[in-house]
Amino acid sequence: MAYPQTRHEVHYGNRMVRAFVERPPTIDAMFRAAVAQAPQRDALVMDGERLSYAALDARVEAIAARLIARGLTKGERLALLLDNGFAFLECVLAAARAGLIVVR
Numbered sequence: 001m002a003y004p005q006t007r008h009e010v011h012y013g014n015r016m017v018r019a020f021v022e023r024p025p026t027i028d029a030m031f032r033a034a035v036a037q038a039p040q041r042d043a044l045v046m047d048g049e050r051l052s053y054a055a056l057d058a059r060v061e062a063i064a065a066r067l068i069a070r071g072l073t074k075g076e077r078l079a080l081l082l083d084n085g086f087a088f089l090e091c092v093l094a095a096a097r098a099g100l101i102v103v104r
Contacts, residue, residue: 027096031060044086051086056093063094074099 005021024030034043039054051059072078078100082088095102 028093031057031093031096044089046085049086056090059090060093060097063090064097067094067098067100072098072100075101077101077103079103 006018007021008016009019011017024033035053035057039057040052042050043053043056044051067078078091078095080088080091080095080102081104082091092102
């Protein structure tokens, strides 16, 4: 079995970390690729509720647009006080799409 190629990179000023060579540049890019690959496949399943990648993407886009409309700009922090569930993941992905940093 072939394993993905890795390399060492410097992040956070001087911290050396091992990273995959071929990886999406952002969480949003990884999510968009999953949406493009299988939009009707289940992305989330919890307590009998199901949400497809396409439906999740639409929710993420709407939340990201509202965050930007409220004046939040790339690099700003967004505090989330949510339980684990659909809303938490939707907000984390929306923040990534808007270029925000999530704090919990």
